[in-house]
Amino acid sequence: MTIVDASAVPEPLPEGDLLRDPRLYFNRELSQLDFNFRVLAQAEDAQMPLLERLRYLCISCTNLDEFFEIRAGTLRHAQDLGFGAGPDGLTPAQVLARIHDRAADLVAAQYRVWNQVLRPALAEAGVRVLGRQSWDARQVRWLRSYFRDEIMPVLSPLGLDPAHPFPKILNKSLNIVVVLKGRDAFGREGNLAIVRAPRSLPRIIQLPEAVSGGPHDFVFLSSVLSTFVDELFPGMQVQGAYQFRVTRNSELLVDEAEVDNIALALRDELAGRGYLRPVRLEIAEQCPTSIVQMLLHNFDLPESAVYRIDGPVNLNRVIQVYDMVQRPDLKFPPFTPRQLPGSDSMFERIAGGDVLLHHPFDAFNPVLELIRQAAEDPNVLAIKQTLYRTGKDSPIVEHLVQAARNGKDVTVVVELRARFDEEANLGLADRLQEAGVQVVYGVVGYKTHAKMLLIVRRENGVLRRYVHLGTGNYHSGTTRTYTDLGLLTCDPDIGNDVHQIFQQLSGLAPAIKLKRLLQSPFTLHAGIVKRIEREARHARAGRPARIVAKMNALNEPQVIRALYAASQAGVRIDLIVRSACTLRPGVPGVSDNIRVRSIVGRFLEHHRVYWFANDGEPELFCSSADWLERNLLRRVEVCFPILAPDLAQRVFDEALANYLDDTVNAWELQADGEYRKVAAPEAPHSAQQALLDRICG
The missing domain is CATH 3.30.870.10 (Endonuclease Chain A)
Known part of the structure; x- marks a missing residue:
């Protein structure tokens, strides 16, 4: 799981303002994308309950959807506006090119995990998601009847001809492009048609046990549509039916300085959000090139926006199986949160x-x-x-x-x-x-x-x-x-x-x-930098100095430069960063005192905690803010100290030291951009499980 080539690790850096050298910074978008490989790795972990593994697969899929809707969409906008390179030295166009290659690897891995790992394992456990090729005659009869009674009445197929141009396609909606041959009742020559699946239809259909023989048998709506789509075109021959899905930019751009009422402006923007600029096209793997080219032309997308899919284009919808199957043996055991003791008031x-x-x-x-x-x-x-x-x-x-x-x-x-x-x-x-x-x-x-x-x-x-x-x-x-x-x-x-x-x-x-309190956008950024620089002064003077911080993401250049300088001064720095991290650890002479780890477990790691040793008088803060440019400079955030010594120690022990000891769900970021799973010793330690055992009993 490498963000950059190992060759990108800096050789001896030039003199001067070396802490601004682009080679010291990973790209935020590529780092964010890389996080989903760590999520997907949970789906492959045989020690995890099976339906939880399915959930991780779906999370990686929905994360990728949002990545294209927001991060890729914003990059394309930045490219249109002619934005230059970021701290990593990459222009928006260069980042988009790398995103395509990395996302293609992720998509291939997701469908490999689904087709070769999870689907067979689920079937062995009695939870079957049946493909068309495996339906028996009884299942086909039931599904055909279901199609006629429940699906067909709400479909509105659209034949493409001069009177019916290519329709607007809603963001992330399921669609089938149908290749037709013959003439309809009006004598019109068949060619292509689009069948859109209304969002009112369930994407996962459960078969009755009397029909299937098992209590937990399911099929994708896309499989049913593709199989029985010929019933929508009587008298014509269906030569092919190929599912596709388009992802659109979903970042709302309201110029707040130019509107009198932001609520009204947002209502107007939301009305059109589902039809903003396309950024990605997912299409069935076997779809002919000519149809792919037609779709690209209609969506005004380049070849690099196409992702060929070996399975359902909306794989994330299989998450419904998690909720529909009541099998405690295939899920995490339930727990009861600790209730606050003491007065009723x-x-x-x-x-x-x-x-x-x-x-x-x-x-x-x-x-x-x-x-x-x-x-x-x-x-x-x-x-x-x-x-x-x-x-x-x-x-x-x-x-x-x-x-x-x-x-x-x-x-x-x-x-x-x-x-x-x-x-x-x-x-x-x-x-x-x-x-x-x-x-x-x-x-x-x-x-x-x-x-x-x-x-x-x-x-x-x-x-x-x-x-x-x-x-x-x-x-x-x-x-x-x-x-x-x-x-x-x-x-x-x-x-x-x-x-x-x-x-x-x-x-x-x-x-x-x-x-x-420290507050963004006024004092939080400066307050963090000031405290990092204070630790550096302590280290240079031979006094105790250390920084431990936990957050969701890190990319603010000035904070990173301060961390590099503190590392050079001898400060030991431990960062627990769940997803995107643009700081490069382990560079000799620059960041060799910085360790970065990511925790991916049962719960989504979300708390932000900053601890500074401060020569034996430690300060500990909790915050709503990550160390991102947007949080520190363009948002209203608060950062609050934990003043009671016993509570500050509890936060340090539970939310920092505990996670630094994790050997089950921890990944360490290397200088070359690769995240390596921390090897578990004979007595492995899971930070989250330790908290469940300690607090929930």
């Missing part, structure tokens, strides 16, 4: 000392209960919260609505530009406003990605602020599948800082000076 509990929550091992209920109690408590005067992603039917939204109805002053910062949640957040904003909540859309030009909750409560005639700060979203679903940290506190300084940030977001406040 969340206010009393927090007043007694800061509370740390480590999800999914600790339940998210305390956060929900805090908001519920705040909505009902007559002593609570105001609630302020940021919402980036909430999920469907969020209990948080219900509590906020109830709080407004109970006369509380409720202000919610809803980020309308949360990618792929824009439509849901528009609806959320409407619902909150109808209930009397003051809804703020954040700051023009800066996504509000911070995770903050502030509750103002009158206690004994004095106002007290209760705060929740987190590394992840207020989303009950992801708190069960993402690793995140949350802090509940009534520390006066933190409460005042959060209050000022909310004032800044909802009003037109000037730059503010915070006492405890």
